[in-house]
């Protein structure tokens with residue numbers, strides 16, 4: 001297997017506590033992994049050499065929350081919201097109808113386009129949820145499509161109650177925990193549930209997470225997005241990998257997160273796109289809670305694939321420093337997926353890397369909206 005040395009790295013922002021920021025660095029890729037990092041002048045020989053012209057290099061972004069399997073367009077709903085309407089969870093059903101009606105190849109092309117966008121902005125690992133099928137057939141179909149793109153697939157039959165069960169939400173929860181889970185669990189690593197008024201209450205969400213755990217799926221929760229509620233503490237109680245949104249938190253919620261092995265995943269694209277108050281990242285960080293940033297890419301409330309955009313908004317609006325936001329978009333995302341092989345640059349980690357046309361990663365927030373991604377490597381292969 002050929003080795004590649006990346007050299008003339010102006011700053012290697014490893015996001016690793018052990019290695020920190022290395023100026024004037026080099027890095028060797030071997031078999032898809034990072035085999036060596038250190039000062040450029042002492043780099044070992046390799047089969048191929050790539051000169052990075054003093055650019056900074058950081059780990060590829062880990063987008064731990066994305067809804068990419070869908071059809072349709074909700075730009076009219078967005079425009080209506082921007083003229084004063086409020087977001088309600090039921091808007092999801094518009095996308096459910098379009099997704100059910102779409103052929104596999106239509107859905108597949110959409111996922112391919114969105115994941116290409118992600119790659120081009122520096123994302124090297126992404127999670128993909130189902131949740132716009134809400135029938136046994138369509139949830140399985142969406143996850144089978146998602147599996148073609150990532151191993152981080154999440155069954156989200158518990159997104160909202162399917163329209164056919166509008167008068168029988170308990171019957172829908174039984175379906176999610178029964179036949180739908182049986183059909184979907186072979187194609188999923190995770191199970192997620194939207195615990196919110198208008199979606200699922202704590203008892204229903206707990207039942208869904210427990211059923212998933214029985215089939216070996218790790219838990220994730222859409223929690224406390226629209227108002228305070230039981231989602232965050234349920235996520236902690238169930239040892240979910242992540243509580244996502246965390247926009248409206250009580251002191252007890254923050255304490256629970258600080259004591260649990262559950263990451264608080266913040267999704268600033270959702271607040272941006274719904275013109276809602278942002279989560280208070282500063283409060284979570286000061287309490288010692290592990291924080292991740294993710295896009296929540298979805299057609300209703302956050303139609304962005306850009307982690308640099310999320311980093312910029314998190315810094316501007318959520319009290320994070322640039323360094324904290326970059327860390328949350330790499331190490332934080334990896335922790336939210338319970339992965340230690342990605343999100344940092346160290347010998348033995350996957351060679352998932354981004355080179356920026358910038359001297360430091362702070363430029364991601366300092367230069368908002370500017371495409372700074374110069375090159376991307378995934379498993380050691382140059383993909384951008």
Ligand SMILES: [Zn+2]
Pocket residue numbers: 065067222296298
């Ligand atoms: Zn979401």
